[in-house]
Amino acid sequence: MTTSPKDTSEAASPALRGSDDASHWWRIIAIWAVLSVAFDVVWLNVVGPHVPPGRMSDTANGAAFDFNVLIVMAVPVMIAIWVYMVYAVVMWRAGRGGPDPIGGERARGNNRVVTGWITITTVVVLFLAGFGTYELVQPEGAGGGQGPTPLWTPASHNVLQVQVIGQQWKWTYRFPSFGGFETNTLEIPDNTTIAFHVTSLDVIHSFWAYQLGVKADANPGQDNVAFTTPTQLGSFTVRCSELCGLWHGSMFNTGRVVTPLAFNAWATSTEHQLAANTAVLAPFAYTYTPDANGADGGYYPDTADPYSPVEQYGATQPAGQ
Template identity: 55%
Template sequence: MTTIWVILSVVADLVFWFAVGPHMPPGRLTETAINNQKTFNVLLVLALPVLIGVWVYLGYAATVWSAKHKDAPESVGGEAARTNRKAQVWWIVITSVVVLFLAGYGSYAVVVEHGSGGGEGPNPVWTPQGAVKAELAAQSGTAQWAPGEDKPLVVQVIGQQWKFTYRYPAFGGFESAQLILPAHATIVFNVTSLDVIHSFWAYQLSVKADANPQVNDVAYTETKQTGNFTVRCSELCGIWHGSMFNYGKVVSQSDFEQWATSTESANAANTKNLPPFAWTYVPDANGTAGGLYPDGTVTPYSPSEVYGSKTPAS
């Protein structure tokens, strides 16, 4: 039984690690994707022997120790069948070691990868270099981004029922339905929502951050190559949740700058009507977007906090 287990485990692990692993989601488009893929593969390589071990044992028990099997052993009761100190201690030690290793490894990955692409709330603890500076610049309206400068690019993701839009504070704060990103750059996503909770899931970028109303949820990634990716909402947000997706592109830095500047000027007239760039927005309670008091007989609760309020509410 042990031999079967060892052989099957080694074969399965090798096949997985070399043949399947490099193709596992979320792919290799960004630094976070590469690392999250690696973590997944490490976990699966550890999990396969466990799965195979239990399955082989169950299969062995079901055939050899079955009452129908001609050489089935007679069950023996008594103290020896009730406990086996050695087996128990080893079992507990091994599971504990594996578990503690996994927790340590996972924590290390989260810290080193600046949250591994997950949403880190308004005040992230683990930030890539320059990200805080870029955020402050975006907030004060002085953000700049140019190819080759190696500065993080701040992008705001706004979720609403049922679409995502993106604002680029480094380019006048224009809002676009397209998410275009430069390659080989650190991206700082600031995710928020105008209505219910959505979740910004850029699958191939390996970024996932909940879009909470009036909360700025920050997530980081670093693009490694050009390519396409899908954005989906991964938190139930109402009836068209399944249709809340669009596509994005990672392009070369110069292509990105060209797209951004041309969109900035093309959208200039619209951008003027947008609320000033802020981390969170509260839709106007009397507005057409549908506030909390749609019949309009009640005064807005807090007239200063309307869509585009300069003060972050969180």
């Protein structure tokens, strides 16, 4: 049964009940279903494939998937509220000279509506909480820093270790499996799991390889491990996402995902090219105590607690210290 706006001003209210109101319910549900399905289909086919951070790695893919799931779950809830609100305004608005739409028996609670609303929203929220928690740790920590002893580690034994060193205000990268050379440029092979060991030589930075979906804080004296497996060739942007001083805004560079063959060629040639510099670098370690210039948490120069890496990782004491 359809009801005109005029007679519903007396007969209906937000708390729907009775057989006359069933048609309102079905109409609202139908409008909601059509709009929700239309939105979700359009989103998943038009917008979804392009949501950030993209599909360059398994972790980026996971982040984009999570974003799409949250959108297609949350927007129908929003549409339900809007549809009900607009429907109520159109169908049940007070007419001129009509009775006050607020108050009376119809304005009282409706147990079915309340129970249904609480049940549906509870199910949605609990599902998203469980889904979000699961996705937060899959795959292998979802690209987030897990500290020095990661809980979620890759099953593969073919993991490339890459150390990321933040310092005011640049990123450098060390490759322990290639002699420990340290370079300004970051190249990694596709279809290979990468373990980023993120640390800092001074203040807190944050390593954000945007298109890889990797983000891990760089803390001095800490080895913060984040995993990812690149799945597409191309360039990605590395930025510092922790305000770290005057030149924080320019603390970025560009990395590349290349084929394993190209990576090996690059790493081997770079190892050879930088051999003279690698020879004077501190031996590779997961954290450093770079106090040669007073960076041990004190003020420059820190003479009270001089550079003493020997106990830390067997490095040679710099001359004159």
